[in-house]
Every structure is written in C-alpha cells, then in structure tokens.
Amino acid sequence: MEYFVQAASLIKKYGNFNAVNNLNLNIRAGEIYGLLGPNGAGKTTAIKMICGLLKPTAGEIYVLGKRIPDGSLARFVGYMPQETALYLGLTVHQNISFFGEIYGYRGQEIETRERTLLKFIDLEKFADELVINLSGGMKHRVSLACALFHEPKLVLLDEPTVGVDPELRVSFWDYFEELKKNGTTILITTHYMDEARRCDRIGFMRNGSLIAEGVPAELLNYTNTDSLDDAFLIFSKQDGAQ
Amino acid sequence: MKLYRALAVGKRVLRDVINDRRMILLIVVTPIVSMLLFGYTFGTEIKNVNVIVVNEDKGVFNSQLNVTDNISDKIIANVNRQILKIDYMDNVSEAVNKVKNGQAYGVVHFPSDLTSGVYVKAQNSSYVETAPITVMLDKSNTEVAESISSSLNDAVSKTVDSIGVTSALPINNDPIYGNNFKLIDFSVPGIMSFAVFAITVELTLISFVNERTSGTLQRLFISPLKESEIVAGYSMAFCAIGTAQSILILGVAIAAFHITVAGNIFIAFGVIILLVVTSQSLGILISSVAKREAQVLQFMPPLLLTAFLLGGIVWPLEGIPSWLLPLSYVLPPTYAVHGLRSVLLKGWGLDKIWLDILALALFEVVFLVLAMLKLKRWEA
Numbered sequence: 001m002e003y004f005v006q007a008a009s010l011i012k013k014y015g016n017f018n019a020v021n022n023l024n025l026n027i028r029a030g031e032i033y034g035l036l037g038p039n040g041a042g043k044t045t046a047i048k049m050i051c052g053l054l055k056p057t058a059g060e061i062y063v064l065g066k067r068i069p070d071g072s073l074a075r076f077v078g079y080m081p082q083e084t085a086l087y088l089g090l091t092v093h094q095n096i097s098f099f100g101e102i103y104g105y106r107g108q109e110i111e112t113r114e115r116t117l118l119k120f121i122d123l124e125k126f127a128d129e130l131v132i133n134l135s136g137g138m139k140h141r142v143s144l145a146c147a148l149f150h151e152p153k154l155v156l157l158d159e160p161t162v163g164v165d166p167e168l169r170v171s172f173w174d175y176f177e178e179l180k181k182n183g184t185t186i187l188i189t190t191h192y193m194d195e196a197r198r199c200d201r202i203g204f205m206r207n208g209s210l211i212a213e214g215v216p217a218e219l220l221n222y223t224n225t226d227s228l229d230d231a232f233l234i235f236s237k238q239d240g241a242q
Numbered sequence: 243m244k245l246y247r248a249l250a251v252g253k254r255v256l257r258d259v260i261n262d263r264r265m266i267l268l269i270v271v272t273p274i275v276s277m278l279l280f281g282y283t284f285g286t287e288i289k290n291v292n293v294i295v296v297n298e299d300k301g302v303f304n305s306q307l308n309v310t311d312n313i314s315d316k317i318i319a320n321v322n323r324q325i326l327k328i329d330y331m332d333n334v335s336e337a338v339n340k341v342k343n344g345q346a347y348g349v350v351h352f353p354s355d356l357t358s359g360v361y362v363k364a365q366n367s368s369y370v371e372t373a374p375i376t377v378m379l380d381k382s383n384t385e386v387a388e389s390i391s392s393s394l395n396d397a398v399s400k401t402v403d404s405i406g407v408t409s410a411l412p413i414n415n416d417p418i419y420g421n422n423f424k425l426i427d428f429s430v431p432g433i434m435s436f437a438v439f440a441i442t443v444e445l446t447l448i449s450f451v452n453e454r455t456s457g458t459l460q461r462l463f464i465s466p467l468k469e470s471e472i473v474a475g476y477s478m479a480f481c482a483i484g485t486a487q488s489i490l491i492l493g494v495a496i497a498a499f500h501i502t503v504a505g506n507i508f509i510a511f512g513v514i515i516l517l518v519v520t521s522q523s524l525g526i527l528i529s530s531v532a533k534r535e536a537q538v539l540q541f542m543p544p545l546l547l548t549a550f551l552l553g554g555i556v557w558p559l560e561g562i563p564s565w566l567l568p569l570s571y572v573l574p575p576t577y578a579v580h581g582l583r584s585v586l587l588k589g590w591g592l593d594k595i596w597l598d599i600l601a602l603a604l605f606e607v608v609f610l611v612l613a614m615l616k617l618k619r620w621e622a
Contacts, residue, residue, distance in 0.1 A: 048460075051460075051464050052463075052464065053460055053463060053464065071466075071468075074464060074465055074466040075466060077464060079460070079461065079464045081457040081460055081461065082457075083456060083457035084456070084457070085456055085457030085458050085460065085461050086456070086458065087456075087458060088456070099461070099465070102462070102465050102466065102467050103465060103466065104466070146461070147461075
C-alpha cells in the first residue's frame with residue numbers, strides 16, 4: 001500500500017511538556033484523513049512537523065517517500081494554517097494571485113485558476129475587496145483558496161472550517177471530496193467531530209498521542225455509539241485508565 | 243465616571259507591562275542610557291581635529307636676548323592640543339590637497355613676515371599692511387570648522403596678550419569647502435540618512451513581524467520560495483520606497499532651501515539606496531527577536547536614539563568620546579552621512595567615498611546573511 005505520509009515515533013517536546021508524544025501516522029494516497037481531538041491535543045504541532053515547519057524532537061516523517069524536510073516537496077504540498085494567514089492590506093484577488101505567482105503561475109494561468117477558486121469559495125463579488133474588511137468566515141475561504149492554488153497532491157488543512165457557517169462547511173466538505181476524486185490526499189485537523197464522519201479514516205488525538213484510529217463507522221461500532229463525540233470520550237476514558 | 247472601573251483599566255495596563263520583561267527593561271534602561279548617551283555626546287568637546295600648519299614665519303632677532311622671537315611659534319604653543327591635532331608641512335598647496343582628500347580639516351598658514359610685521363606695527367602705528375594668518379578650512383562640517391576657528395582665535399588672543407601687542411592679528415579665512423554653506427547644507431545629508439534609516443528599519447520590522455504573527459511567513463516557508471528570495475523581494479520593495487523618499491527629501495531641500503549640491507546627485511542616491519537595503523536587512527534581523535508588534539516599538543527608541551546621537555547626524559564624530567566611538571562605527575548611518583556630505587557638499591566622487599560604500603556594503607552582506615540564517619524554515 002502506498003502511503004503519502006508516514007510518521008514514526010514522532011515526539012515534540014517544549015521543555016518538559018510533550019506536545020506530541022510517540023505519534024505514528026500512516027496516511028494513504030488519495031484518502032481524507034481526519035486528525036481529531038480537543039484543543040491542545042497536539043494536532044497543529046503534528047501537522048506543522050509534517051509540513052516541515054517544525055523540527056521534531058525525535059522520530060521521522062516521510063512525505064511522498066521523501067524525508068522531511070525536503071524543499072522539493074513544496075510544489076506538491078498545500079497548507080492552510082489555523083490562522084487566516086493572509087495579507088490583510090491586500091485585496092482577495094491580490095492575495096490569491098500572489099500565491100499563484102510564488103508557485104510559478106503566470107498571466108492567463110493565474111486568471112483562470114483564480115476564477116475557478118473564487119467561484120468555489122463563493123467570493124467572486126468580493127475579489128477587489130480588502131481582506132481586512134471581510135468577515136472571519138470569508139477570510140477562511142480566501143485562505144483555503146490560497147492553499148489550493150497550485151493544485152497540490154497533498155493538502156494539509158489545520159482547522160479549515162473554524163468560523164465557517166454550517167452551510168459553507170458542507171460545501172467545503174463537498175469540495176474536499178471532489179479533490180479526493182481527482183486523486184488529492186487530504187490531512188485535516190478538526191475538533192468538529194460531526195463533520196469528521198466524512199473522512200475516510202480518522203485518528204483521535206489526546207495529550208499528543210493517537211488513542212484510536214480507523215474508519216468512522218468502525219469506531220462508532222466499536223464503541224457502540226452514534227456520535228464521534230461519544231466515541232472520543234470512551235476512547236479517552238480507556239486511555240486515561242491505562 | 244466610576245473610579246473603580248478606571249482603576250481596573252489602569253491595573254490591567256500595569257499588569258500587561260509587568261508581564262513583559264522587555265517592556266520593563268525599556269522603561270528603566272532606555273531613559274538612563276539615553277541621558278548618558280546625550281550627556282556624553284553633547285557634553286564632550288570636539289577633540290583631535292587634524293589641522294596642518296604651514297609655518298613660514300621667519301621671526302625677528304632679539305639682539306638683547308640673543309634669540310629669535312617668533313609669534314607663530316607662540317600661537318602654536320597656545321593652541322589647545324586636545325582640540326587640534328597639528329601636523330606640519332612646508333608647502334601650502336600640498337597641505338590644501340590633504341584637506342581636499344579628507345585627511346585634515348584645515349590648513350593654517352603663517353606668512354614669512356608675520357612677526358616682523360607685528361613688531362613694525364607695534365612701533366609705528368601708521369604701518370598698515372601686515373601679511374595675515376590664513377586659515378583654510380573644510381566647512382562641510384560646521385561644528386568642526388567652528389571648533390577650529392574658535393580654538394585658533396583663543397590661541398591668537400592669548401599670544402597677543404602675552405607679548406603686549408595692542409592691535410589684533412589679522413586672520414584671513416579662505417574656505418576650501420563651504421564658502422557659502424548654510425546650516426541646512428550641513429543638516430540635509432544627516433536628516434536624510436536618519437529619516438531613511440528610521441523609516442526603513444521600522445517598516446521592515448513591522449512588516450516582518452506581521453508576516454510572522456499572521457502566519458503568512460509559514461505559508462511562504464512551505465512554498466518553493468527560498469529564504470534569499472524572500473529577503474531579496476523585501477530589498478527590492480524597500481529600494482523603491484527609499485529612492486522615492488530620497489527624491490522627496492532632496493527635492494524639497496533643493497527646491498525650498500536651495501541646498502548645495504556640489505557633486506553627482508546620482509552617487510548621492512546610490513548611497514541612500516545602499517543605506518535603505520542595509521537598513522532593511524537590519525530590520526529583518528531584529529524582527530527575529532520580536533514576537534509581536536508591540537515589541538517592535540521597544541526596539542526602536544534605543545536604536546534610533548543611538549543612531550541619531552552617534553551617527554554623525556547632528557554632532558560630528560570628533561565630538562564623540564573615544565570610548566563611544568566604536569559604537570558609531572557599527573552604525574550604518576555613520577557611513578551614509580559621511581558619504582552623502584562628501585558628495586553633496588564637497589563634490590566628491592566614488593574614488594573618494596569608496597570606503598563609505600564599502601562599509602555600507604559590508605554591513606549589508608553581514609546583516610543579509612544573518613537575516614537569512616535567522617529566517618529558519620525548520621523551527622526547532
């Protein structure tokens with residue numbers, strides 16, 4: 001089986017605090033993998049290590065078969081940070097086209113791709129609006145467009161639906177599935193357990209470790225619950241008891 | 243207005259300050275350091291100014307004492323040697339060339355009949371013409387020129403008093419640079435360098451701290467952009483801003499105040515652009531230690547005050563205590579100010595300001611390399 005992301009015995013320490021503690025992660029090509037857990041579980045730290053932004057204290061990570069950090073992966077990986085990470089003084093159009101330019105897109109290519117993305121995030125009418133004037137949800141949508149501009153093979157999305165209204169969250173997930181159909185692999189972190197049902201596989205994180213992993217339906221069956229929230233609580237209790 | 247609510251706000255502000263150790267440092271250390279710097283800089287006399295003396299005075303033989311009386315020697319002996327560092331030369335034009343090359347600030351020429359003329363005049367008040375002492379100064383630095391003049395005048399007065407001559411000794415001023423300089427001619431290069439340095443460092447600092455705190459820098463790090471490309475991009479943008487700023491400052495100075503532009507204005511712009519690029523790299527470098535925008539403000543006052551006081555902007559390096567001088571030499575504006583003054587006021591070209599350009603270029607390379615090293619893609 002081809003794994004797009006392989007993380008083995010990953011540890012990240014800040015002083016005596018283990019933000020990520022012996023994390024093993026294998027993400028298959030073309031799947032949507034959800035990393036779930038409460039705030040402070042270590043999801044963002046894990047995703048930053050996979051991106052190559054944060055050096056692990058121990059362990060190793062391979063993305064598309066290359067050991068992190070590897071500059072050649074930049075063209076194949078898209079990252080949407082938890083913060084909106086946009087230039088607030090630029091317009092929506094200027095932000096999106098800037099990210100196109102740094103990935104080597106030019107002129108007409110940028111226009112075409114930008115049009116597609118603006119349509120997807122439903123902000124065509126706001127293309128010339130300064131980002132600072134947009135609502136939180138709108139900013140998140142622009143941020144997602146910037147992460148997807150270069151059509152990456154692996155997309156790492158850190159809490160992409162925070163602050164996004166329920167209707168738009170559904171359309172985000174529709175788009176993630178569309179990306180998946182085109183062969184894109186997605187690693188997504190979220191603490192919205194309900195939307196994680198749409199992942200192919202999910203991993204529950206607690207205190208920096210993976211406490212359970214599997215297909216959502218299997219995890220629900222195993223815990224004999226109807227919601228992933230309850231399933232998480234059961235696994236947390238089991239983990240705490242160990 | 244309720245006092246308890248205002249107190250709550252006040253307490254909150256104080257807690258914010260107390261929780262930020264660097265802010266406490268700024269509050270306590272900056273005023274002390276500022277006062278010390280200010281006091282030591284402006285409270286210190288200008289010292290060690292290089293002046294060349296061409297002494298052709300033959301003196302007058304005093305048969306009673308069997309010695310030659312020489313007024314020029316007496317004047318030189320009365321000169322405050324802490325202020326003026328005197329070298330001797332035989333040829334006036336060679337001495338003037340040294341000033342033109344920036345190796346000295348002035349030439350004092352004592353004519354061959356100085357002493358005899360004074361004695362003749364003392365005996366015969368109707369005798370009018372005495373060959374004057376000629377002082378040829380580089381007046382591009384007004385404070386230094388002022389200091390040489392007053393020091394020489396003091397020495398002449400003391401000498402006249404000691405030999406009991408009632409009439410004053412004539413001194414002829416023949417400036418090598420700056421015959422008609424105004425104070426603004428001297429100020430513009432300094433203010434222009436300071437404005438460009440301050441604005442560029444501050445803008446880069448704010449932009450880069452924003453880039454870090456907003457998360458956009460992380461986005462750039464996982465893109466194909468290299469660290470060098472990020473820094474180069476910033477350099478290009480700030481070069482454009484710096485050039486526009488310089489055109490504005492210089493344009494206003496020329497149009498409104500008719501300042502002296504003796505040299506090639508494009509070389510002056512070149513110096514400014516180099517200062518901009520250097521300042522921008524320094525800004526990126528400093529940004530690596532500022533975690534949020536508020537901390538940027540903590541770095542600026544000490545940095546700008548040090549540059550303002552020790553960079554030769556308003557006060558010459560000759561007036562800065564020797565123990566503070568090393569600090570002057572590690573400030574990029576010091577070289578920009580010297581280079582700009584030399585081009586604008588003395589009409590110097592690249593052949594004479596190459597050391598200033600080299601220094602700025604070296605700073606740029608060092609800051610650039612350090613800034614790129616500090617831009618860690620893979621954070622520990």
